[in-house]
Amino acid sequence: MRDIVVEIYVLLGRELKKWYRSPFLLLMTIIQPVIWMGLFGKALNLTGLLQVPEELLRQLPPDATSLIAELFNKVMTNLFGASGIDYFSYMSVGMLSIVVLFTSMSSGMTIVWDRRLGFLNKLLVSPVKRGSIIISKVLSGVVRSIVQAILVMLIAIALGARYSPAGPLAPLVALSALTLLSLGLSSLFISIAVRLRSWESQMATINLLNLPLMFASNALYPIKMMPAWLQAIASVNPISYAVDAVRQSLLMGASMSISALLLDIGALTLFAALFTGVGVLVADRGLRRG
Amino acid sequence: MSAIIVERLVKSFGKLIAVNEASFTVDEGELFGFLGPNGAGKTTTINILTTLLIPSSGKAVVGGFDVVAEAEKVRRIIGLVPQDITVDDDLTGMENLMLHAGLYHLDRQGAKRRAKEVLELLNLTDAANRKVETYSGGMRKRLELAAGLMHHPDILFLDEPTLGLDVQTRTAIWNYVKKLRDELGMTIFLTTHYMDEADALCDRIAIIDHGRIVAIDTPKSLKNSLxxxxxxxxxxxxxxxxxxxxxxxxxxxxxxxxxxxxxxxxxxxxxxxxxxxxxxxxxxxxxxxxxxxxxPSLEEVFLEYTGRALRAEQGSWEEAFRQRMIIQRARA
Incomplete structure (x- = not known):
């Protein structure tokens, strides 16, 4: 057991050293979600559609005004969970899960490169446990995902996102949700990467999966706005649960729903346990000798 | 005692037989060379002996341990310097060595001391704290060798140690390899497709062609046999x-x-x-x-035993590509 810890420490150290020593790469992976936030969050102002201009309200009789305000508040609450939310804050929170998705996906790439450059063979002729190799890869995916998600969150706040955490522990709950998501996704993509011999096919797999996973979730717009078939997909997409958990804890303030949050965390725990378990087993088999 | 014993070793990838009934032994402290053209089965043999591949049939014992049943034990006593340069560009020379030390569970103080030793041995002390991306090809290869030595292996495997290096660097690497055998008494198994390399370095040579060993002897006896x-x-x-x-x-x-x-x-x-x-x-x-x-030269010996010159590879680009694909797919 102590051996495994030492091995994971050594291998994880290598992965992270390589990562933080190339700030350019770090910058590039952060720029993409920031651009998404700018394009989607600022331009596609969904909540803005539901705001009635002041002068229009003034032209209406007073009882109609309060009725309309009430109606719109209900529509907002129904779609976005609370009435006072602006779209930029809403989607910037969704972006945190997307950052985790993209970063976890790319963690599979490093194993493809290690194989290609011969480093993997170097590991395999050493007494290092096969499991340590996989687990250190998964953990490096998780650490990178979380650090980048935090950076993107700080940028979102700088760009005007307004968060209202439900309590002092809320940010921790949000981070745990993202960690669980990253565990499952990293394991999934690493187990795929171990099987694939070329980085081209790994890139193709990533490109095939990333946009559908993002759009078929509640990251950019409420699930209730989707057609029924897409709702069905979105409701089994783990990203939806992570996004909702982060929204409940960071965005909803007092109107946070404990039961929804518990459901999210439960679903994510199941997802992480299942995919990490199966992923590590599959990846371990992939490293076995031919 | 023999450091390596190989008996009727076979490895096939689909229809391609990469190693065909190879048998040989390597004595302790011997510098043993595997000489043959590209695709003859040299790397496949090294991969079996270093526990990366499982043989289709036959037996291989390294340092007294079976490479299939006792792979873990084999891994502790061998070092591999692969064809590719695997040291990490983003890390310094010292960090690369410490990474290796970690893989073999050396304690930090002992590992530091050992790293200084092997850096000294391979003349890399001055470059130890520079990132590897600033190293020349020869320095990288030397660092690769240094990394392979970190855990005091009993048996060192060198796969094409001078592939792609210039003439001076090759001679330098040869001197280091000889030093390892002469001063540390290490058993060294190397593969090469350079005749002069096999001739200059090896105590004994096995000539391998199409997965078969066609001759084993000292370079001198092989030449005399002509x-x-x-x-x-x-x-x-x-x-x-x-x-x-x-x-x-x-x-x-x-x-x-x-x-x-x-x-x-x-x-x-x-x-x-x-x-x-x-x-x-x-x-x-x-x-x-x-x-x-x-x-008489090893070049002539090779021609004599295989009926073809080592340089003049027969076959087309497509065939070579197809063979690579077969091997890749079979290993997947």
Missing amino acids: GGDIIELEVMHNNPEDVVQLINKIDSVKKAAFMDGLFRVTVERGEETLPMMLETLLRKGHRVTRVIMKK
């Missing part, structure tokens, strides 16, 4: 058999054969036999258009 100098002749002729018979009548000729449009003759005292041979042929009306005389 039985003398080689003369190659291009002759105007109607029937090669007539010419071969004619040549064979000369006393100092030991063997003559016609292959690839050339008459290949093994003779004693080449300097004296050659004029005699030319005279004989001319007298019978055979015009000699080209003559080459060679002293």
Whole structure:
């Protein structure tokens, strides 16, 4: 057991050293979600559609005004969970899960490169446990995902996102949700990467999966706005649960729903346990000798 | 005791038989070379011995441990310096060595001391704290060697140690390899497709071709086994058999054969036999258009045992590509 810890420490150290020593790469992976936030969050102002201009309200009789305000508040609450939310804050929170998705996906790439450059063979002729190799890869995916998600969150706040955490522990709950998501996704993509011999096919797999996973979730717009078939997909997409958990804890303030949050965390725990378990087993088999 | 024992080892990838019934032993402290053209099965053999591949059949024992059943134990006592350069560009030389130390569970203080030792041995002390991306090709290879030595392996595997290096660097690497054997008494198994490398370094050589071992001996005995100098002749002729018979009548000729449009003759005292041979042929009306005389070398040994020159690879690009694909797919 102590051996495994030492091995994971050594291998994880290598992965992270390589990562933080190339700030350019770090910058590039952060720029993409920031651009998404700018394009989607600022331009596609969904909540803005539901705001009635002041002068229009003034032209209406007073009882109609309060009725309309009430109606719109209900529509907002129904779609976005609370009435006072602006779209930029809403989607910037969704972006945190997307950052985790993209970063976890790319963690599979490093194993493809290690194989290609011969480093993997170097590991395999050493007494290092096969499991340590996989687990250190998964953990490096998780650490990178979380650090980048935090950076993107700080940028979102700088760009005007307004968060209202439900309590002092809320940010921790949000981070745990993202960690669980990253565990499952990293394991999934690493187990795929171990099987694939070329980085081209790994890139193709990533490109095939990333946009559908993002759009078929509640990251950019409420699930209730989707057609029924897409709702069905979105409701089994783990990203939806992570996004909702982060929204409940960071965005909803007092109107946070404990039961929804518990459901999210439960679903994510199941997802992480299942995919990490199966992923590590599959990846371990992939490293076995031919 | 033998450091490596290989018995009737077979490895096939689908229809391609990469290693075909190979048997050999390597003594402790020996520098043993595997010589053969690309695709002959050298790397596959090394991959089996270093526990990266499982043999299709046969047996391989490294340092007293079976490579299949006792892979973990084998891994603790071997070092591999692969063909590719695997040291990490983003880390310094020292960090690369410490990473290796970690993989073998060396304690930090001991590892630091050992790293300084191997850096000194391979003349890399000054570059130890520089990132590897600033290293030259030769320095990277030396660092690769240093990394392979970190955990005091009993048996070191070198896969094409000088592939792609310039002449001076090659000679330097040879000297380091010799030093390892002479000063540390390490058993070294190396593969190469360079004749001069096998000749300069190895105590014994196995010549491998199409997965089969065709000869094993010291470089000297292999060269002696040719039985003398080689003369190659291009002759105007109607029937090669007539010419071969004619040549064979000369006393100092030991063997003559016609292959690839050339008459290949093994003779004693080449300097004296050659004029005699030319005279004989001319007298019978055979015009000699080209003559080459060679002293025995491993190049000639290879030709003698495999019937083809090491450099002149037969086959097409497509065939080579297909074979690579077969191997890749079979390993997937």
